[in-house]
Amino acid sequence: MKSQDIRSNFLNFFKEKKHTIVPSAPMVLKDDPTLMFVNSGMAPFKEFFLGNAEPKDNRIADSQKCLRVSGKHNDLEEVGYDTYHHTLFEMLGNWSFGDYFKNEAIAWAWELLTEVYKIDKNILYVTVFEGDKEDGLPMDQEAYDFWKEYISEDRILMGNKKDNFWEMGDQGPCGPCSEIHVDIRSDDEKAKISGKDLVNKDHPQVVEIWNLVFMQYNRKANGTLENLPNKHIDTGMGFERLCMVLQGVKSNYDSDVFIPIIREIETITNKQYGKNEKVDVAIRVISDHVRAVAFSIADGQLPSNTGAGYVIRRILRRAVRYSFTFLNQKEPFIYRLIDVLSNKMGIAFPELKSQKHLIENVIKEEEYSFLRTLDQGLVLLDRIVKDSKNKIISGEKAFELYDTYGFPLDLTSLILREKEFTLDETGFHVEMKKQKERSRAASQMSTDDWIVLSEDTKEEFVGYDTLEVNVQITRYRKVTSKKDGEMYQLVFDLTPFYPEGGGQVGDKGYLEDTHGDVVYILDTKKENNVIIHFTKNLPKHLNETFKAVVDAKQRHRTEANHTATHLLHQALREVLGDHVEQKGSAVHSKYLRFDFSHFSKLTVEELRDVENFVNARIDGKLPLIEKRNIPMQEAMDEGAMALFGEKYGDSVRSVRFGQSIELCGGTHVKNTSDIWHFKIVSEGAVAAGIRRIEAITSDAVKDFYHENNRAFYEMKDLLNNAKEPVKALQNLQEENSNLKKQIEQLLKDKAKNIQGELINELTEINGVQFLARQLDLDASGIKDVSFELGQQFDNLFLLFGTSNNGKALLSCYISKELVSSKGLNAGQIVKELGKFIHGGGGGQPFFATAGGKNPKGIDQALEKAKDYILK
Structure with a gap:
């Protein structure tokens, strides 16, 4: 059975069981600070399990893209070495929100596997939660009794808390689960050892394919369990493992x-899968990782140096280093696999086809970048080897290569073995552990349970219409972190505070009680459909009514910038073409940032046209036309633009200014004239095929022009109030250029004149023509003198020092004959002597320089120079 049929059969089966089939949510999470990526099928539905939202349908089925590369669920280092772990995988799941429970979940799972997919019942095992004394939980007898109807009791195994009690995290919904395992070993292997003895023992052919979670408890911060108001079903079946079985x-x-994908890798690299274990691991790594990176980019997450972007960059670089080390690939090639991937999976996931060229360009550029890094690492490793006084390289040096340059440990170890050196891997892992502990300590956070003050949980947002409203606190909790210390999170019955989302920052403001006491709201975020307000201090009178007030000035500036991003998007598509798509944004009160797909740097004319287009819409005084809670299809039919990587519900909000219409939950000005003016301050590349514009509006533009006006008059004053300041500056530049040429010539003449004096000062020591002294020349003049003398004398060793504007410079010249015969190295020498001038440097073995901030140390360095030829 082909994988496409396996997926569609699953969805059709549950459609017949009255489940609504929903598309996969974007893999990159936007409104859940506890997760970077969707790491299980249930993640997009957390708000329903937590009771923060009501699902439209009580029965749902889907195939969800998942990524497990960080946090609790991290399979990255296992990928490639076994045959059943992946970074990206599909999770086939069926869900019940307070509808059916264990009986139906078990019955339908058995029916699908044995009657639809025709899996032999005799190769299946199931596990049931055995209970846990610590939590006071009994064995899941109910599940056991249901399973007895379908499978013999000798194939029902007891599972411990680790394997058969599923938890979202340290807190939250949880419950016992039943796993379904399959034994696909040969009959001979089964005769030697029973499959039941290999369940949950990491055997590559005795694997779990489906997990049925019976969500019925809530784990509190103190570790205790309480019953959920409703019981839910959360199942997850590994699509890739199911395909293997079928x-x-x-x-x-x-x-x-x-x-x-593997066949394409074989064709490109001229390597064969199945012949060499190291090659096989590399091919598995690449074929897995290219999927993870491609889907992440399609969902809007580009590789970067921080957060989720860093995780994606790390995955791709792992693939590149395996191709570099074991497939001998020194040029980018992983991007060429996207064509095969999009053809294979583009039907189920159309974003792969629509974003194909962007994905290829980004991966190709990242490959080039990391291959250059690997080249730099090879040079640095070579230098470490040359400077080593023995055949052992410290773990600290290897970790520096890894941490600073991304140079992998296994590649370092391989190269050192080839050079007959050994690596202190224990030392490396000690340094790695230190870094992880620093990182863990920096991000450590403890969250108390919610303290509920009111059962009114509608938590309505009214901030589109008002910035001030009377509210009540419905619940609160304390959060402690190393970064922020103690903070309190408050939830109101209704709120005017906009929570961070869609690129827009969260509102700030204050709460005021009837006694006049004020608590400042420092930030507003949304977590699992709940709007949370952050404050340093807990209000004194929690059960009172408060006046909640948004900082109006900051909100207006933010609204102006957010509206400008919509107009900017329209302008870019008008000026550059319809290929332009938004790839990210950040909307603050002081500025806006807009990332978009485009293949080249914008010209001055294009930037001017974009600015003029936006400002024409501002001058046009276009009113805001918004439609709230309209059907998604209606908004699309009206021409609204939806962004890749965003999660939209059945009902959406559309925002229109003239011909610009987008799906957006953010806040906006009532009329484009409120923006006042739009000014681009920078444009540049973010990644291959992705450009970034930073711009300002409103008060920030006024400040910009005021500052430029002040600078203009200061400049004009320096030019003696010239009537034509630009022409006066051009004259000064020309005059300065001529004077520079005269100075350069004078210095050259001075250098030539000083040569005779220097020749007379040369001293022969151990067959070396030696001179160390200070010179009143610039760096260029010293270099010219050194090379001129080098042409006249063999076995020459020169060290010159000079100072200028409080800075020191050392320059060392060594004849190539001395470099080879005595092993002298100018780069190494200036690096060592640089300590006297509180600096450092380097260069080639025959000429190098060092700069520092201590001119007083020049004499010591010159005095020390003689030691190198007295050895």
Whole structure:
């Protein structure tokens, strides 16, 4: 059975069971600070399990893209070495929100596997929660009794808390689960050892394919459990493992999910899968990682140096280093796999096809960048080897290569073995552990349980219409972190505060009680559909009514910038073409940032046209036309633009200014004239095919022009109030250029004149013509003198020092004959002597320089120079 049919059969089966089939949510999470990526099928539905929102349908089924590369669920380092772990994987799932429970979940799972997919019942095992004394939980007898109707009791196994009690995290909804395992070993292997003895033992052919979670408890911050108001079903079946079973192969990578990618890798690299274990690992790593990176980029997450972007960059770089080390690929090639991937999975996930060229360009540029880094690392490693006084390289040096330059440990170790050096890997892991502990300590956070003051949980946002409203606190909790210390999170029955989202920052403001006491709201965020307000101090009178007031000035500036991003998007598509798509934004009160797809740097004319287009709409005084809670399809039919990577519900809000219409939940000015003016302050590249514009509006533009006006008059004053300041500056530049040429010539003449004096000062020591002294020349003049003398004398060793404007410079010249015969190295020498001038430097073995901030140390350095030829 082909993978496409396996997926569609699953969805059709549950559609017949009256489930609504929903598309996969974007893999990159935008409104859940506890997760970077969707790491399980239930993540997009957390708000329903937590009771923060009501689902439109009580029965849902889907195939959800998941990524497990960070946090609690991290499979990255296992990927490639076994045949069943992945970074990106599809989770087939069926969900019940307070509808059916264990009986139906078990019955339908068995029916689908054995009657639709025709899996032999005799190769299946199931596990049931055995109970846990610590939590006071009994064995899940109910699930056990249901399973007895379908499978013999010797195939029902007891599972411990680790394997058979599913928890969202340290807190939150949880419950016992039943796993379904499959044994696809040969009959001979089964005769030697029973499959029941291999369940949950990491055997590559005895694997879990489906987990049925019976969500019925809530884990509190103190560790205790309480019953949820409603019982839910959350199931997850690994699509890749299911394909392996149904296609009769022994590895996920041998299924048609991966084989097309593997064949393309074989063709490009001229390597064969299945002949060499190291090559096989590399091919599995690449075929897995290219999927993770491609889907992440399609969902709007580009590789970067921070956060989720860093995770994606790390995955791609892991693939590149395996191709570099084990497939001998020194040029980018992973981007060429996107064509095969989009053809294979583009039907189920159309974003792969629509974003194909962007994905290819980004991956190609990242490959080039990291391959250059690897080249730099090879040079640095070579230098470390040369400077080593023994055959052992410290773990600290290897970690510096890894941490600073991204140079992988296994590659360092491989190269050192080839050079007959050894690496202190224990030392490396000690340094790695220190870094992880620093990182963990910096991000450590503890969150108390919510303290509920009122059962009114509608938590309505009224901030589109008002910036001031009377509210009540419905619940609060304390959060403690190393970064922010103690903070309190408050939830209101209704709020005018806009929570961070869609690129827009959260509102700030204050709460005032009837006694006149004020508590400042420092930020507003949304977590699992709940609007949370952050404050340093807890209000004294929690059960009172408060006046909630948004900082109006900051909100207006933010609204102006947010509206400008819509107009900017329209302008870019008008000026550059319809290929332009928004790829990210940041909307603050002081500025806006807008990332978009485009292949080249914008010209001065294009930037001017974009600015003029936006300002024409501002001058046009276009009113805000918004439609709230309208059907998604209605908004699309009206021409609204939806952004890739955003999660939209069935009902949306559309925002229109003239011909600009977008789906957006952010706040906006009532009329474009409120923006006042739009000014681009920078434009540049973010990644291959992605450009970034930073711009300002409103008060920030006024400040910009005031500052430029002040600078203009200061400049004019310096030019003696010239009537034509630009022409006066041009004259000064020309005059300055001529004077520079005269000075350069004078210095050259001075250098020539000083040569005779220097020749007379040369001293022969151990067959070396030696001179160390200070010179009143610039760096260029010293270099010219050194090379002129070098042409006249063999075995020459020169060290010159000079100072200018409180800075020191050392320059060392060594004849190439001395470099080879005595092993002298100018780069190494100035690096060592640089300590006297509180600086450092380097260069080539025959000429190098060092700069520092201590001119007084020049004499000591010159005195020390003689030691190098007395050895």
